[in-house]
Amino acid sequence: MNQGTYPLAASMINQINRIDMVSNNLANVNTHGFKQEDSTEGSFNYYLQRAQKEGFTPSKINEVTNTIPKMDSKFINAEQGVIMPTGNGLDFALSEPDTFFKIQDNNGDIVYTRDGAFKNLNGFLVDSNGQFVLTNDNEPIEVEEEGFENQISVTKIAYDQLEKYKNNNFKLKDDGEITEQLENNDRQLIQGAIEKSNVNSVSSMVALIDAHRRFEQAQKAVTTIDEMNGNLIEKIGNNNN
Secondary structure, eight states, rough: OOHHHHHHHHHHHHHHHHHHHHHHHHHHHTTTTTTEEEEEEEHHHHHHHHHHHTOOOSSOOOOHTOOOEEEEEOOOOOOOOEEEEEOOOEEEEEETEEEEEEETTSSSSSEEEEEEOOOOETEEEEOOSSSEOOOOOOOOOTTTTGGGGGGGOOOEOOOOGEEEEETTTEOOOOOOOOOOESOTOOOOOOOEEOOOOOHHHHHHHHHHHHHHHHHHHHHHHHHHHHHHHEEEEHHHHHHHH
């Protein structure tokens, strides 16, 4: 295979992954409290050097494949979304960008969210998916109780300690830690408001178009290389006859 196709194929894979990520961001532009994902791109050398530090010694190093672009990592954009007043007493927004509501999911596990569009379900405060909103003691909250909003747990966690989970939630990574569980949430909650998604639809559309164009350019380059190889093989075959 022509070595020029390696970086082109890798670039196409990267752009497919980028298209998936940006498309997911755009699909959640109206999801309360949603945090968009971004990505970084590096070369194979980064992974090779990391493997060498762990004792791996490659038998052969190819300069072309070592410089192939790789999708290095995805990260959560922690920028706070716009706080939108709703006038609904069961809607809550968080005033600090690194704080979260504590939720008990349907499996009984504790997860975290920025979506404060809560509801009253059979007298208990639940999120938009019908999952219990918890206190600092991991207990469900009864809406009928006076001052129920003071019971809502607000937990401070750095985004690099979290990973995205289903239903617009986050969960702690295997080695993740809670920075702080706030005892008093008065200054953290904005009642009668919700946080909108931090996805910028305009810049996301531009990024999506750019990813598509980069994919098409790499695809055309691979096709051109294939045609050149075909012509060369045909000429060699004619010369040998």
